[in-house]
Amino acid sequence: MDMDTPTDLPLFTKLYTLAQVLGILSVVLVGVWVGLYRGGFGWSAFPDLQFNWHPFLMVLGLVLLYANGALIYRGFRSERKRKLKVVHAVVMVSALVCAVVGLVAVFKFHDSKGFANMHSLHSWIGLATVILFACQWLAGFLTFLFPGLRSSLRAAYLPLHQYFGLFIFAGAITSTLLGLSEKAIFVQSVGSESVLVNVTGLCVAVFAGLVTYLLSQPKFRRQATEDEVLLTDTVLE
Amino acid sequence: MDMDTPTDLPLFTKLYTLAQVLGILSVVLVGVWVGLYRGGFGWSAFPDLQFNWHPFLMVLGLVLLYANGALIYRGFRSERKRKLKVVHAVVMVSALVCAVVGLVAVFKFHDSKGFANMHSLHSWIGLATVILFACQWLAGFLTFLFPGLRSSLRAAYLPLHQYFGLFIFAGAITSTLLGLSEKAIFVQSVGSESVLVNVTGLCVAVFAGLVTYLLSQPKFRRQATEDEVLLTDTVLE
Numbered sequence: 001m002d003m004d005t006p007t008d009l010p011l012f013t014k015l016y017t018l019a020q021v022l023g024i025l026s027v028v029l030v031g032v033w034v035g036l037y038r039g040g041f042g043w044s045a046f047p048d049l050q051f052n053w054h055p056f057l058m059v060l061g062l063v064l065l066y067a068n069g070a071l072i073y074r075g076f077r078s079e080r081k082r083k084l085k086v087v088h089a090v091v092m093v094s095a096l097v098c099a100v101v102g103l104v105a106v107f108k109f110h111d112s113k114g115f116a117n118m119h120s121l122h123s124w125i126g127l128a129t130v131i132l133f134a135c136q137w138l139a140g141f142l143t144f145l146f147p148g149l150r151s152s153l154r155a156a157y158l159p160l161h162q163y164f165g166l167f168i169f170a171g172a173i174t175s176t177l178l179g180l181s182e183k184a185i186f187v188q189s190v191g192s193e194s195v196l197v198n199v200t201g202l203c204v205a206v207f208a209g210l211v212t213y214l215l216s217q218p219k220f221r222r223q224a225t226e227d228e229v230l231l232t233d234t235v236l237e
Numbered sequence: 238m239d240m241d242t243p244t245d246l247p248l249f250t251k252l253y254t255l256a257q258v259l260g261i262l263s264v265v266l267v268g269v270w271v272g273l274y275r276g277g278f279g280w281s282a283f284p285d286l287q288f289n290w291h292p293f294l295m296v297l298g299l300v301l302l303y304a305n306g307a308l309i310y311r312g313f314r315s316e317r318k319r320k321l322k323v324v325h326a327v328v329m330v331s332a333l334v335c336a337v338v339g340l341v342a343v344f345k346f347h348d349s350k351g352f353a354n355m356h357s358l359h360s361w362i363g364l365a366t367v368i369l370f371a372c373q374w375l376a377g378f379l380t381f382l383f384p385g386l387r388s389s390l391r392a393a394y395l396p397l398h399q400y401f402g403l404f405i406f407a408g409a410i411t412s413t414l415l416g417l418s419e420k421a422i423f424v425q426s427v428g429s430e431s432v433l434v435n436v437t438g439l440c441v442a443v444f445a446g447l448v449t450y451l452l453s454q455p456k457f458r459r460q461a462t463e464d465e466v467l468l469t470d471t472v473l474e
Contacts, residue, residue, distance in 0.1 A: 119431060120418060120421070120422075120431075120435070121414060121417060121418045121421070121434065121435045121438040121439075122418060124435050124438075124439065125414075125438070125439070125442065163450075167446060170446070171442075173411075174410075174411065174414055174442065177358060177362075177411055177414075177415060178414060178415060178418050180358060181357060181358045181359060181415050181418060181419060182418060182419075182422060184357070184358070185357070185419060185422045185423070186422070194356060194357075197358065198357070198358045198361050201358040201361075201362070202358075202361065202362070205362065205408075205411065209404060209407070213400075216453070
C-alpha cells in the first residue's frame, strides 16, 4: 500500500528543518523559563529547583527526542535499515530515561512539599503516556530487534507499533501543554512569564503538528534500498 | 490513491458506536459537573452560572458536533454525496454557533468579574481554533457548495480541507483538556469533583483518539456509489 507514492523530498527537507528548529526552540524556551523565572536547576536539597528538572526533561525526552526517534527512518532515509532500527531504539530509550528521571523529580518534589500525587488531569495523562511508552519500547525491541520475530509477525505488528507511536506522542504533547498551563496557574505567572509559557506551548503544539504531518504522509515515506528489497527480511520498516 | 483498500465495515461500526457513546458521555459528564458542583446554568445576572455555559457548549459544539460533522461521510456512507455535503455544512455551522455562544459566555463572565481575557494557553489555543474553524467553514462552503468551484480546484483543495479539519479538531481537544484542567485548578476542586473532571478529560481524549482513527484510516473510507462514479463531478468527497 502506498509504495508507489513518489517521495516529495524537497518539501520533506523544508518541513523537517522547520520542525527541528521548533523542537529545539521548545526545549530552550523551557530552559529559559525555569532558568530566568523559576530559579534554575537543583536536586534533593532544593525541592523547587528539583521540580524544574521535570518540565525540562519531559520536553527534552518525550517531545524532542521522541519525535526524532520516530522520524529517524525518514530523516536519515539513505542509511541502512538495520542501523536505523538500532538508532531508533537507542534514541527512544534515551527519551524514556529522560521521562523516568523527570517523573522522579516531580514525585520527590511533591513528597518533600507534602503535596498529593496523581491529582490532576496532567498527571493522569502523563503517567499513562510514560507507561504506554515503556510497554511500546519493550514490545518493539522484542519484535524487531532482539531476538527478532519471524517476518510475518513483524509485518503484522508494524502498523500497530506505528499507530501507538503516534498515540503516545499525542499523549506526550497533551500532557506537556497541560503541565505548562498547570504550572503557570500554580505559580500565578503574570506578564512576561505568562507570555513566555504560552509561546512555549504554541511552539510545542506547532512542532507536534509538523512532526505528525511528516510521520503520517505516505509521500515522505522512506523507500527500501535496492539490496534491502532483495533481502526481504530487512525491508520491514 | 487508496481507492482499492477494501472497506472494513464491521470494525468501523464497532468503533463508531463506541466513539458515539464516549462523545455523548463527555457532554453529559460536563453537564453533571457544572450541574452538581458548579451551580448549574444561568445568563447575565449570574456570572458564575453564565461561565458554566462555556465548557458545556464548547464540548457539545467543538467536540461532539464537530466530530460528527467530520464523520458524516463515513457514518452515513450509503446516502448520496450531495445530501451528505449539505448535512456536513449544517452540522459544522451548528458546532460553530455553539462555539461562538460559548466564547460570549466566557468573555462576559471575565468582564463582569473584572478578570483579564486571553491570558492563558487555553485561551490562546482555543480562540485560534475557533477562528481557524470559521475560516475553514467559509472556505469549504465557497469551494464545495455555493456556488461551487470547478472540480479540478475542488479536488486540489480537498486534502487541505481534510488536513485542516483534523488540525482544528486537535486544537479543540487540546483546548478542552486545558480548559478542564484550568477550571479544576481555579476552583481548587478536590476529591470527587477532581476525579469527575479528570474522568471527563479522559473520555474526551479517548473519544478524540477513536475519531481520529476512524477519519484517517483508508479502510473506513466511503466508496463513491456507482452513479456518482458516472457523474464524475459529484465523486469528490
